Amino acid sequence: MISIETKDCLEFLGEMKDDSIDLVITDPPYNSKIEWDCKQDEWQFQWLSEVKRVMKEGASFYMFFAPMNMYGIEGWIRSNFTLKNIIVWHHANLYGAGMSYGKNRYKSTWDVVFYAVKGAKAKHGKNVATESYLKTGRGFDVMIYPQPRPLVHKAQKPLDLIKKFIICSSNEEDTVLDPFIGSGTTAIACKFLNRNFVGCDINSEFVSIANERLTATDDIELKTIDQPPLP
Numbered sequence: 001m002i003s004i005e006t007k008d009c010l011e012f013l014g015e016m017k018d019d020s021i022d023l024v025i026t027d028p029p030y031n032s033k034i035e036w037d038c039k040q041d042e043w044q045f046q047w048l049s050e051v052k053r054v055m056k057e058g059a060s061f062y063m064f065f066a067p068m069n070m071y072g073i074e075g076w077i078r079s080n081f082t083l084k085n086i087i088v089w090h091h092a093n094l095y096g097a098g099m100s101y102g103k104n105r106y107k108s109t110w111d112v113v114f115y116a117v118k119g120a121k122a123k124h125g126k127n128v129a130t131e132s133y134l135k136t137g138r139g140f141d142v143m144i145y146p147q148p149r150p151l152v153h154k155a156q157k158p159l160d161l162i163k164k165f166i167i168c169s170s171n172e173e174d175t176v177l178d179p180f181i182g183s184g185t186t187a188i189a190c191k192f193l194n195r196n197f198v199g200c201d202i203n204s205e206f207v208s209i210a211n212e213r214l215t216a217t218d219d220i221e222l223k224t225i226d227q228p229p230l231p
Contacts, residue, residue: 002187002214005200006207009179012200013050021055021198022123022174025165025186027064027155030073041072047179048073052080054177058123060169061116064089064157070112081116084128088142089113089161093149113143115169128168136164152209153183162189170195184210188217 005012009028028044055061061081065073077083090110115128122128133139145158162185170176178186178199187210190197201207 001196002191003198004181004184004187004207004210004214006202006204007200008202009047009200010050013047013054013179016050016054016198018053019056020175021051021059021177023060023062023166023170023176023195024051024055024178025062025162025176026051026178026180027157027182028180030064030066030069041076044073045076048076048080051177051179052118055118056123057119058121059118060122060124061114061118062087062165062169063114063116065112065114067108067110067112070114074114077114077116081118082120083114083116084122085113085115085141087113087115089157090142090144091147091158092144093146115165122169124170124174126168131168132164135167136160152213153206156183157185159185159189162186163193166190166193166195181210182206184213188213191217 028047030044051061061077063073063077074083074086088110089112092109129139131139143161143164145161148156148158166176166186166189172194173196175196175198176186176190178197181187181199181201183206187197187199189195191214201210
């Protein structure tokens with residue numbers, strides 16, 4: 001089952017049942033400089049609290065975030081979940097990476113990904129490092145994947161990176177949640193990996209793009225959806 005709605009995340013999450021989600025993978029707005037991507041910590045804590053409520057005990061959680069804005073969010077995650085890793089996603093081909101960035105700052109080509117569990121132990125029963133090594137070739141916490149090309153969303157994440165998280169932290173027929181679906185990459189990964197998916201986005205254009213990409217997967221091979229990782 002793949003279910004995507006055009007809806008504000010707080011409204012969407014508020015309608016969900018307690019203890020119904022096995023895995024969360026999400027990439028919320030977090031850039032303090034860009035209007036459409038600008039959200040403050042108080043709002044982050046609101047939707048995070050709702051996500052915690054709908055997660056099962058032992059459910060896993062992956063959240064992309066900006067290194068310079070991460071510290072308040074890290075504190076919340078440490079207080080409410082068991083933080084397992086702060087993963088580095090390195091993407092040297094970042095959109096606009098050749099441009100200057102501010103007056104006295106190097107261009108950032110990495111994001112953090114908080115990996116955490118609700119409770120002390122993950123319910124999926126896997127050793128994530130071993131699973132990552134056996135199934136995806138690497139088990140390290142620095143993950144080198146290029147940003148997809150062409151981009152259909154400026155914050156688009158690599159399909160193979162999302163697949164890694166799903167493979168390592170869930171089992172077939174589990175339910176995966178993303179309340180900020182963007183271009184629908186997590187939904188696409190779930191479709192290929194036999195997971196259920198529920199998610200939303202407030203932007204109807206993004207929801208249309210996600211649904212178009214999901215439909216396209218019926219007819220084209222996985223490698224044509226997103227660029228594969230660097231060797």
